Amino acid sequence: MRSGASTVARLVVERDLRLAFRKPSQLLQPLLFFMIVATLFPLTLTPELSRLRDAAPGVLWIGALLSSVLALEFLFRDDAQDGTLEQFALSGQSLTWMLFAKTCTHWLLSGLPLALSAPVAALALGVPATALGSMVASLALGSFALSLLGAISAGLTLGARRGGVLLSLLTLPLSVPVLVFGADATQRAIAGAAIAPPMYMLGAIAVLGVTLAPLAAAAAVRIGLE
């Protein structure tokens, strides 16, 4: 029997949220990683806030990107190992739609908290308080695009023996556009300029990701399950 797509999506989101909150340490690890990366930059570059401010967009976005790639490990791997993904594929429901729901939940649990906690790191890097709102918005949108893009590589590496390094090798070059527009938006926010142009670009990438990435991710997961 085929139930409505929205019911399926709701069930998947509820299940993933419940599972995630039972293992809170898994939620905190990528955030902690992001904070540590942001701390390492002043130690290696300079403690001067005025110079750190110039590097801040890059530091924040590379930190966010690495942390998001790290969190991708949790997207499919557990469910692939215990056979949940197989049941998804056999359920007769649209796998594309279910994976899209999973990816959105993953973003709610990794990308969004990261964007919301980024102001702490940003203030420590000398980013003016006026730029924080725009920065959070760009990180939230950009990390959504990164989650969608990452779902494809996470699906592709399911069949690989040790997926970890390979996962980042596949994801990082593909995420260059998000990184460029995201860092540009943050840079503009710090300079007090209009952030609309790069934000439109990030939005366009996110829309393209919503349209195509779940299809590719579903194809990738099916290959991994064969």
Add this chain to the structure above:
Amino acid sequence: MNWTWFHRLGSPPHVYGFAERWAPWFGGAAALAIVVALYGGLILAPADYQQKDAFRMVYVHAPSAWLSLMAYSTMAVAAAVGLIWRMKVAHSAAAACAPIGAWFTVAALGTGMLWGKPMWGTYWVWDPRLTSELLLLFLYIGYMGLRAAIEDPQKADKASAVFAIVGVVNVPIIKFSVNWWNSLHQEATVMRMGKPTMNGDMLWPLMLMFLGFTLYFATVVLIRLRAELLRRERSASWVREAVA
């Protein structure tokens, strides 16, 4: 319309025979074109009035850069054909394209760096073209890494095919974003590359070189394809007959 030629492409022994017959012809034509073009480019063509003899690097650099993209597109098309029509030979062809494409990318970057040192005074600048070429190399490496990491050859074929297609969708976006990124850092205008209006003496060897490199690419792909087919079909009876 008669489609037997297309269906025959799905048959490993047929493609193996085709590759065996044609590789020497492509190779010969490639050697001829490259030798003539080298003579034309290195000896007949006059030195550039600004870049002197250093401009001759273009005869290797430009065809390599062109083929680095060509090989990736060929690979993605072969991968798509393999996914859509479930043709194992197409997957083998995609696998054959990747290493040579990656080497063309390395050659384009390497010759670019050698040319950049006397011309720009530095081996590397973060020029949009250089940067996107470097990212292309990373995509090739990712593709080959994915292929190598999955043990089951059929899974590896399909997974890497999806990655190749995702990459093809992404390459223009990467290109665009890198151009956007560089327009922010306009301080480095010294390095701007002027578009040379080439005269005929310089141009024909370059055109011939493009042809020669493309033929060379075809030759290498055919040879690699043969090896790939032999490896995959090693238990099939036609292989025993072909190798005997």
